[in-house]
Amino acid sequence: MNNKKVISLLPYILVISIMVLLITFGNGSNTKEFNYNEFAAQAENLSFKEVNMSMGTTVIGVRGTYQNGDSTKSFTVSVPRTDDNVKWLSELFEKNKKTKVNVLDANKESVLEVFLKSVLPFLILGGAAIFLFSRMNAGGNNKAFEFSKSRAKIESSIKVRFKDVAGCDEEKEEVKEIIDYLKDPKRFTDMGARIPKGMLMVGPPGTGKTLLAKAVAGEADVPFFSISGSDFVEMFVGTGASRVRDMFKKAQQHAPCIVFIDEIDAVGRQRGAGMGGGNDEREQTLNQLLVEMDGMGENKGIVIIAATNRPDVLDPALLRSGRFDRQITVNLPDKKGRYEILKVHARNKKLAKDISLESLAKRTPGFSGADLENVLNEGAILAVRDKRKMITMEDLDEAIDRVMMGPAKKSKKYTEKEKRLVAYHEAGHAVIGLKLEDADKVEKVTIIPRGEAGGYNLMTPKEEKLFPTKADFMSQITGLMGGRVAEEVMFNEISAGASNDIQKATKIAKAMVRSWGMSSLGPIQYDDGTGNVFLGRDYGSGSNYSGEIAYEIDKEIRKIINECYDQAKKLIEDNKDLLTLIAENLIEEETITSEQINNLMTYGKLTSPEQEQRKEQARIEAEREEERSAQAQAEAENPTQEAEDNETSLKREEEKQKAQKSFEEALKELTKHDSEE
Structure with missing residues (x-):
C-alpha cells in the first residue's frame, strides 16, 4: 500500500483504538466494589475462585473472582490490616480448596505499571489530539507556503531527438544555434555574440511545437522545465508573480537549461485590454515575467522557449528584442513533410506490404502532425477491432474519413x-x-x-x-x-x-x-x-x-x-x-x-477492360485450381481406379507408337517406290 494512503488512514486507526480502550475501561465498571462491612457480612456465602491479596502497611487490598450463579464476577475490597483480619482472611480462603490465593507485596509492585494504568489512557488521548491538530495544520497553513512555489515540471534526461521530429526541417535549422550554445557557450561569448534569450514558436495546433522544444533539450542534453501559462495565474493577486520568481530561481540552480512555457497567451495577453482595465493578477504575472527575462539581472544559461497559436494577442513588450528575440513559425507540413511524419509514426505499426505512405501523404493535405499520428492510430484500432494481424489500406482509408468527418453512421437510413x-x-x-x-x-x-x-x-x-x-x-x-x-x-x-x-x-x-x-x-x-480578441478591444470604434x-x-x-x-x-x-x-x-x-x-x-462503367480481363483470368485460374484439387482428392480416395486409368493410358500410348511406326514404314516404302520409278 502507498505510504501516503497509510498516513491518511492513521487518524481513523487512532480513533478506533481510543474507542476500544474506552470500552475496555468501561467494562471495568462491572467489577463489584465491596466496602469492608459489606464484604464481612457476605464473605462466608461467596464461592471464591481466584484471589490476589496485596499486603500493604495499613490496608490489605483484595481483588479476585467469585462464582455468581452460572457466571463469574470480579470483585475488589480494601480490608484494614490487623492480625485478626489477616487470620480471618486466611481461614476464609482456605475453606475452599479450589480457591487459588496469591499474596503480593504492595511495596514491590512496579511503579511503571501503576503509572501506565493510571496515565496511559490520557497519554493516548493527548497524542491523538496533537496528531490530528498537526494534520489539520499540514493541510492548511503549511501548504500556504507552498502555494506560491513554481509548478514547473523538470525532466533531466529527455529521450526525444530530432529524428523523432519530422516535417519541419527549416525549424530545426533555426534552433540548432541554441543547442550549440547550451553545449559550448564559450564559442559565442568569445565572438561577442549573444544567444537569443527566448524563442517563440507560433503555429496551428498539432504542428509539433512542444515536441520540437523537447527535441532541443534532448539534443543539448540539458534539464527541461515545462509549465503551462495557466499554471501561473491564480485567484489571489501576486501568486503568479511569486511562481515566476521561484521558477527562474530553480532554473538558475540547474543552468544551463531550457524553460518551456506552453500556451503562453494565457499569461502573456496584452495588458489593459478588456472592459474594466484588465486582470491585475495576470498583469502582475506578466510584469514579473518581463523583468525576469530582460530586467535588472541576468539569467545566464537559461533559454526560454514558448509556444502559442495566438501570437496576435500577446503583449508587445513580450515580443521585443531582448526577450523573445526569435519567432519561429511551425506551419502545417507539406506533402514531403507529411510523408516524413508518417514514417516516424509508422515505426511501431504493423503495416501491410501494399500500403504506400507516400500516397497517404498525398491524400491528406491540411493535416497536422497530430492528425497524421491519429490516422495511423485509428487504422491500428480498426485492424484490432476486425481481428486482423496487419493494418490494411482500407483501415487507413476509413481512418482518414474518421479524422475528417467522424465515424460513419451506417444505422442512419435515407428514404x-x-x-x-x-x-x-x-x-x-x-x-x-x-x-x-x-x-x-x-x-x-x-x-x-x-x-x-x-x-x-x-x-x-x-x-x-x-x-x-x-x-x-x-x-x-x-x-x-x-x-x-x-x-x-x-x-x-x-x-x-x-x-x-x-x-x-x-x-x-x-x-x-x-x-x-x-x-x-x-x-x-x-x-x-x-x-x-477580448471583450472591449477596440470597443466603441466603428468600421x-x-x-x-x-x-x-x-x-x-x-x-x-x-x-x-x-x-x-x-x-x-x-x-x-x-x-x-x-x-x-x-x-x-x-x-x-x-x-x-x-x-x-x-x-461508362466502374471497371476498365484490363481490370475485367484480370478478374476473368483470376476466375479461370481459381476454377482450374479447384478442378485440380478435386481430381487429386478423388485419386487419393480411389487408388484402384487410378491404376486402371494408368494401365489404359499405357496401352493407348503403345498402340499410338505402333501406329506411328507402321505409318513411318509405309512412308519409307512409298518413298523408295517413287525413287525407283
Whole structure:
C-alpha cells in the first residue's frame, strides 16, 4: 500500500483504538466494589475462585473472582490490616480448596505499571489530539507556503531527438544555434555574440511545437522545465508573480537549461485590454515575467522557449528584442513533410506490404502532425477491432474519413427520395471537380452519412500552392456550388444540404473582397484582421469604411457568388449524362473512388477492360485450381481406379507408337517406290 494512503488512514486507526480502550475501561465498571462491612457480612456465602491479596502497611487490598450463579464476577475490597483480619482472611480462603490465593507485596509492585494504568489512557488521548491538530495544520497553513512555489515540471534526461521530429526541417535549422550554445557557450561569448534569450514558436495546433522544444533539450542534453501559462495565474493577486520568481530561481540552480512555457497567451495577453482595465493578477504575472527575462539581472544559461497559436494577442513588450528575440513559425507540413511524419509514426505499426505512405501523404493535405499520428492510430484500432494481424489500406482509408468527418453512421437510413437527392448532390461536386480546369482532384465520393454531413467528396489539390490565385478561389467556390446546382437542375428544387457549402463559399468570397483585393473595389483592405480578441478591444470604434463602401462590398460578394453559380450551372447542364452516371452508381455502390470515376468517364462503367480481363483470368485460374484439387482428392480416395486409368493410358500410348511406326514404314516404302520409278 502507498505510504501516503497509510498516513491518511492513521487518524481513523487512532480513533478506533481510543474507542476500544474506552470500552475496555468501561467494562471495568462491572467489577463489584465491596466496602469492608459489606464484604464481612457476605464473605462466608461467596464461592471464591481466584484471589490476589496485596499486603500493604495499613490496608490489605483484595481483588479476585467469585462464582455468581452460572457466571463469574470480579470483585475488589480494601480490608484494614490487623492480625485478626489477616487470620480471618486466611481461614476464609482456605475453606475452599479450589480457591487459588496469591499474596503480593504492595511495596514491590512496579511503579511503571501503576503509572501506565493510571496515565496511559490520557497519554493516548493527548497524542491523538496533537496528531490530528498537526494534520489539520499540514493541510492548511503549511501548504500556504507552498502555494506560491513554481509548478514547473523538470525532466533531466529527455529521450526525444530530432529524428523523432519530422516535417519541419527549416525549424530545426533555426534552433540548432541554441543547442550549440547550451553545449559550448564559450564559442559565442568569445565572438561577442549573444544567444537569443527566448524563442517563440507560433503555429496551428498539432504542428509539433512542444515536441520540437523537447527535441532541443534532448539534443543539448540539458534539464527541461515545462509549465503551462495557466499554471501561473491564480485567484489571489501576486501568486503568479511569486511562481515566476521561484521558477527562474530553480532554473538558475540547474543552468544551463531550457524553460518551456506552453500556451503562453494565457499569461502573456496584452495588458489593459478588456472592459474594466484588465486582470491585475495576470498583469502582475506578466510584469514579473518581463523583468525576469530582460530586467535588472541576468539569467545566464537559461533559454526560454514558448509556444502559442495566438501570437496576435500577446503583449508587445513580450515580443521585443531582448526577450523573445526569435519567432519561429511551425506551419502545417507539406506533402514531403507529411510523408516524413508518417514514417516516424509508422515505426511501431504493423503495416501491410501494399500500403504506400507516400500516397497517404498525398491524400491528406491540411493535416497536422497530430492528425497524421491519429490516422495511423485509428487504422491500428480498426485492424484490432476486425481481428486482423496487419493494418490494411482500407483501415487507413476509413481512418482518414474518421479524422475528417467522424465515424460513419451506417444505422442512419435515407428514404429513396433523400438517397437520390444526396447522390446527385455529391455527384454535382464531382462533375465540377472533373470538368473545371483549376478545381481540386476528386479522390472519393460517398453518400454514407458522417458527422453532420449526409455525404461528402474527398478532394485534394492537384498541386499544393503557397500562394493561391484568384482563379483558384473562384474554382473552389464553383465546386462548392456544384451540389446545390445539381439539385436544382435535376429535381427543380433545393434542399438544406448545401448550407455548409454556402457558408464556406461566402467566407472565401468575403476574404477575396475585404482582405485580398480580388474585386473591382481594388487592392484595398477593408478588414483590419485583428478581430475582437477580448471583450472591449477596440470597443466603441466603428468600421474603417463608410456605409456606402459596405454596400459595395456586399455587391461584390454577391457578384462573385453569382458568377461561380452560373459557371457551375453551365458545367452541370453540359454534363448531365456524366452526372447521372456517377449518381446512379453512387446509389448502387454508396462509395466510389477516383479510379472508378475515371473508368466511368472513359468506359461508362466502374471497371476498365484490363481490370475485367484480370478478374476473368483470376476466375479461370481459381476454377482450374479447384478442378485440380478435386481430381487429386478423388485419386487419393480411389487408388484402384487410378491404376486402371494408368494401365489404359499405357496401352493407348503403345498402340499410338505402333501406329506411328507402321505409318513411318509405309512412308519409307512409298518413298523408295517413287525413287525407283
